Amino acid sequence: xxxxxxxxxxxxxxxxxxxxxxxxxxxxxxxxxxxxxxxxxxxxxxxxxxxxxxxxxxxxxxxxxxxxxxxxxxxxxxxxxxxxxxxxxxxxxxxxxxxxxxxxxxxxxxxxxxxxxxxxxxxxxxxxxxxxxxxxxxxxxxxxxxxxxxxxxxxxxxxxxxxxxxxxxxxxxxxxxxxxxxxxxxxxxxxxxxxxxxxxxxxxxxxxxxxxxxxxxxxxxxxxxxxxxxxxxxxxxxxxxxxxxxxxxxxxxxxxxxxxx
Numbered sequence: 204x205x206x207x208x209x210x211x212x213x214x215x216x217x218x219x220x221x222x223x224x225x226x227x228x229x230x231x232x233x234x235x236x237x238x239x240x241x242x243x244x245x246x247x248x249x250x251x252x253x254x255x256x257x258x259x260x261x262x263x264x265x266x267x268x269x270x271x272x273x274x275x276x277x278x279x280x281x282x283x284x285x286x287x288x289x290x291x292x293x294x295x296x297x298x299x300x301x302x303x304x305x306x307x308x309x310x311x312x313x314x315x316x317x318x319x320x321x322x323x324x325x326x327x328x329x330x331x332x333x334x335x336x337x338x339x340x341x342x343x344x345x346x347x348x349x350x351x352x353x354x355x356x357x358x359x360x361x362x363x364x365x366x367x368x369x370x371x372x373x374x375x376x377x378x379x380x381x382x383x384x385x386x387x388x389x390x391x392x393x394x395x396x397x398x399x400x401x402x403x404x405x406x407x408x409x410x411x412x413x414x415x416x417x418x419x420x421x422x423x424x425x426x427x428x429x430x431x432x433x434x435x436x437x438x439x440x441x442x443x444x445x446x447x448x449x450x451x452x453x454x455x456x457x458x459x460x461x462x463x464x
Contacts, residue, residue: 208232208263208321210255210271210298215242217270217325218249229266232258255297260304265320269305271298272327298326299356306360306413317414324357326409330392333375333407347373354381354388357411361386377407380419386411389418 209217209231215238218228230250233239239251252258273295302324309319336348347369355367362383370376380389388411395404410418 206266207268208266211273214238218246229264260301261308268323269302269321270325303360324411328407330405330407347375350375357388358383361413386413387416387418389422391422
């Protein structure tokens, strides 16, 4: 059975999705008192490990999947757009640090290939993450640079030499994928109104596989998504189409796709 750790847990959205799909949530990181009480009630067997900035991935119980929806305030179009240089959205790098620490610890214990944990990472955020960005030296806006940094941070956990190329006109599509030599990731924008929730709530979901190419199947297999496509012949969010180069890596394959509305 797959296991999961949840960072920036809130009231347990990722643990709820996990148990509904046969995945066991093992631990969660959250600092707000009320959300912690909510998840303790619904998931009494899940351990609360505290402040993400004080965690060491090498000392956490190893899990197959680490999920996290890092703070969105600095990425949202409704905010000041400080991006990943902001004090809140910049906490994303703590998620990357913990994943790397856990994988490095597993490797020190002799695990390799698909057995190194976590095998998968999931990241969720607002669509504004596709267009935000500032140069940390000058403070000037550099649209799209934050998402390029997010993609690169995930992929470089396993492939440090892989560098992501930004899209033409600094505009990321709403879905796409990047394939490296050993790892891969894919992202898609989903709208809650087409997934059984009575409100329009768009979010970017990214899945990274550190030892294979499963994210494309996970995100773009329509049969695995209830309520997809939109009922009654609506627009919905469709599968990616091929759209040129998304990354470069010595000797590696790469691809990217997009769907726009």
